[in-house]
Amino acid sequence: MNSFEHLLTLEERRHLQRQQLRDFIYWSAVLVVVVLVVVDFALNQVKKIETDRLVRSAQLELQAYTAFEAERLGNLAKEVVALSRDSTLLSYVTERDIQSRQTLETHWVGVAWFEARYSQISLLDPYGLEMVRVEYDAINNRAFAGSQLDYLGESYFVEDAASLEVGEVYFSRIDLAQGETIPQIVLRAITPVVDLSGQRDGLLVLSLRAEQMLGGFYQGLGSGFYSNAMVDDQGDYVIGSQAIPSESGLSDSLGMDHPLLWRSMQVLDSGSVKIPGGMVVFRNSSLGFSEHTRKRYLLSYISDATVEEATAYQRRVVLGGAAVFTLLAMGWFWYISGGLLQRTLRKRMLDVVSGVFESNEAICITDAEGRVEAVNGAFGRTTGYLPDEVIGRKISILNSGRHDEAFFASMWSSLKTQGFWKGEVMNRHKSGEVFPELLLISAVRGEKGEIVKYVSHYVDITEQKKQERELKLAAAAFETNVGVVVTDPSGSIQRVNGAFTRITGYSAEEVVGENPRMLQSGYHDATFYQQLWQAILDQGYWRGEVWNKRKNGDIYPEWITITAVRDEDGETLYFVSTFEDITRRKELEKELERLATTDSLTGLWNRRRFEQELRKELHYSQRYGGGFTFVIFDIDHFKQVNDSFGHDVGDEVIQRVADCASNMLRAVDSIGRWGGEEFVLLLPKSSEADALVICERLRLAIEHDETHPRITCSFGVSQFLEGTTEDDMIKRADQALYRAKESGRNCVCLAEAEEAVKNSN
Missing domain, CATH: 3.30.450.20 (PAS domain)
Structure with a gap:
């Protein structure tokens, strides 16, 4: 509303608000009902229009495919008639000897292989017995003469073709044909065969591979909105048995799944029928050019979900438009219903302004141009100005100069558009002192809605600002x-x-x-x-x-x-x-510790860290027993490696030895770089024999490493003895290493031992 709501009693405000709310709810409810009715009608129309469009599109595609197929079958019929009048066939019909039969089979084998669409070519005598048969194996791409001839006189297609005229072609249902290879789904084309006298003397039966014909059904109907199917004259699916949903679960028979649809298809040549879940568009597509031709039907299924998908954008537009219209209309209703409160507030404000005028808050009333018309006593106490000193003057005499033009432009804009403004200002006291105030300005409008006066409330907030600064200081510290x-x-x-x-x-x-x-x-x-x-x-x-x-x-x-x-x-x-x-x-302390105790080249413990671990192990063994061994080993002839290959290769050799030793030690063992090409091992809870096994395994691994340049290592082993010191352990191991060098290198020597354990090789 505006800043004068406090001029009404609580009960008056509640009554006016309830009245406003009742009016708003009533007209909003009426609006929502009307919008829902219109939206429902619009959505139904959108769905109907889109369904009709999809049905027409499906009918046109079915019609186009039927015409396309009729042309194909017409050409095929001509080929069948021409084949029935071929001289090779007429020769066999006339002669009926082995040579003419072999000639005919050879000719038909060539035709079957060349065309690659006939699975069988058969000649039946007037009683339905096969006289000649040629088959085509599409898998192996070969044609051959059949050796096992069948009696087909009781087959439905022979009976249907019995009354064919010469030159007339009959097409059967699409069904299973049994030959000497695997059974195949075929479409049979049948025409009479005559002898040289023109007398009917049997039937020519060509079994066409069904995929050659039916593949066009899917190629001709390529729209992503449809699911296609084909049924025969018995209502059984030829292809697409899963295309049309069934409630009964009898997916092999359209006639049993949808009896009403099937009856409509038998009566009409084309049309559309609504079924649960969607719409079926059908068209009669008869095979062949004979009165005995059996019917078949092409179907396209348009699901309700497809229609919903196709109309998704239109539905969003309708619903979005309805929502925007509803919100705008409800906003307008709220604005209109709020007029009663506005009028009541304006009247009450004018009635009580004189009583409020003498409050403890500084109040100033100005005209629409900002000239002071009246002030109360609190105004003088706050600003230092007496009433006679400000009445008739612009209220801008309080301007401290601390606010820019944008500040005042925003203030006047709010007063003109919203009818009030509230904020903090820095005003100037009569004495010249600048002080903060909380200012609330309310615009008073006339009967025509124009602003006629401004009522300003001033509150000195100097002490409040001081407290805020202290709080901010505390918050900054926090x-x-x-x-x-x-x-x-x-x-x-x-x-x-x-x-x-x-x-x-x-x-x-x-x-x-x-x-x-x-x-x-x-x-x-x-x-x-x-x-x-x-x-x-x-x-x-x-x-x-x-x-x-x-x-x-x-x-x-x-x-x-x-x-x-x-x-x-x-x-x-x-x-x-x-x-x-x-x-x-x-982390930094840990990294510094690592750098101080780790060899930078190999990542192993350096001498300082290893000596610490050696002292710990000595102390532990002296106190609790158990024993351990200490090993010094180095790379033989390492100086020659550096001199021959350079220090970079020497560093790689040191790294290689470090990696090899690290990978071969036990989890409890420790390794460190003693300096240069020397390394040390600490083997807890181990005897000289254990150490010898470990060192020998390491020595052999290094010796047999084929990485260039190849190297060997010498080892000195020192066993912990009662009363021994750190220096003793190191000295004895070093002496053992010296003896290993003297013994020809590439061996392991035990401290104080008489003989070195030499390379077995």
């Missing part, structure tokens, strides 16, 4: 890059900042009211948390490293400080926790 959690004394979370959400993944809505225990990872035991809270209670704070869990389940380290906030009596008001994610710091 919203740092460090996570902050504030809980009450019971541990219930009261507030968190944005950094908390970024670090933990939990939003404020998910954690407020919950206990910070929800972040615990299980890394720390109960004693840890008892000591933590005891420190807070005793000292007022605790600082340290804690491993917590994010919302996604990741466990991470954080450096946290928990502080108790107490009142003047020492009672705890809040606990404030500030923390930061130190995952990156931990």
Whole structure:
């Protein structure tokens, strides 16, 4: 509505609003009913028009295919008649001897192979017995004379062709033909055969491969909107038995699935019939040019879903248009129904403005041009101007110069279009001081809707602005890059900042009211948390490293400080926790540790790290027993490798040895690079014999590695003895290595042993 709604009592506003709502609901309901009726009619028309279009299109395609097929069958009939009058056939009919029969079979074999569409060519005598038969095997592309002749006198197609005139062609149903190869689906073309005297002397039967004829049905009807089928004169499907849906499940018989449709097809040459789920378009397509020809029917099925798909765009247009029209009309109804409240508000405003005028809020009334007509006492207290000093003057005397032209343009635009404006302004006191005010300007309109006055309410918000600045300062401190959690004394979370959400993944809505225990990872035991809270209670704070869990389940380290906030009596008001994610710091420390303890070329432990592990193993064995072995081995003649192939190849050789040794050691064993071409092994819980097996296996693997340049290694093994020191272990292993070198290299020597274990090769 507008800013003067508060001038009405609550009951008056509710009454006017209920009246407005009742009018709006009534006319909206009428509108919706009318729109629904119109939309339903329009959608039905769209569906009917599209269905008619698809039916006409299907009928035209069926008609075009029927004409196309008639032309094909006409040409075929001519070929059949011509073949029946061929001189080779007439010679056999006349002579009836073996030579003329062989000549005829040879001729027909050539015809069958060349045409490749006749599966059989047969000559029947007047009683239906096959006299000559030639078959074509399409799979192997060969034609041959049949040796097993059949009696076909009782076949329906022989009976149908019995009354054919000379030169007349009969086409049978499409059915199964049995030959000497596999059975085939065929269409038979039959014509009489006459002798030289012109007397009828049998039948010529050509069995055409059905796919040669029926393939055109799908090629001729290529629209994606239809499912095609063909039925014979008995109502049985020839092709497309799944094209038309059936409620009975008898998918082999259209006549049984859809009896009403079948009766219509028997009566009419073409047409369309509605069935459950769609529309069937049919056309009678008789085979051949004889009065005995059996009928067949071509069908195209148009499903309701197809129509729905074809009309989807039109339906969206209708529904979208109806929705837009309904919304616009309902908006107009709401606007019209709101006139009663507007008129009542305007009258009440003029009645009560004089009473409001003496309120504690500064009020100023100006004309349409902005000239002051009246102010109240509070206006003088707020601005410093007495009534006589401002009446007749433009209200712009309060302008501080802090707002640009765009600010005032937006204000006047809102007053003219919406009738009110509300916002903060910086005004100038009579003394020259600039101060903030909350300003509400309401436009008063005349009977014709024109603006006649403006009523302005001023509220000094200097103190409010000061408080807002303090709050912003506190909020800025709260919203740092460090996570902050504030809980009450019971541990219930009261507030968190944005950094908390970024670090933990939990939003404020998910954690407020919950206990910070929800972040615990299980890394720390109960004693840890008892000591933590005891420190807070005793000292007022605790600082340290804690491993917590994010919302996604990741466990991470954080450096946290928990502080108790107490009142003047020492009672705890809040606990404030500030923390930061130190995952990156931990990763850097770990990486520095790795760099300090790892050989850069091989990735193995360096000498410093290996000595640490050696000391640990010595301490463990001295305390608990068990024993271990220490091995030093190096690459034989490594200097020659560097001198002959260069240092790059030398580095590759060192890496190759490191990889080979790493892959062959046990999981408990350790390997390090001692320096240069020297490596060391630490083999826990192993004897000299165990070490010898391990070193021999490694030595042989390196020796038999065919990578160029080929190398060998020498090994010195030192066994842990009671009372031995780190230096002793290293010295004894080094001496054993020296003996291995002296023994010809490429061998393993045990410390203090008399003989080296030499290469078995």
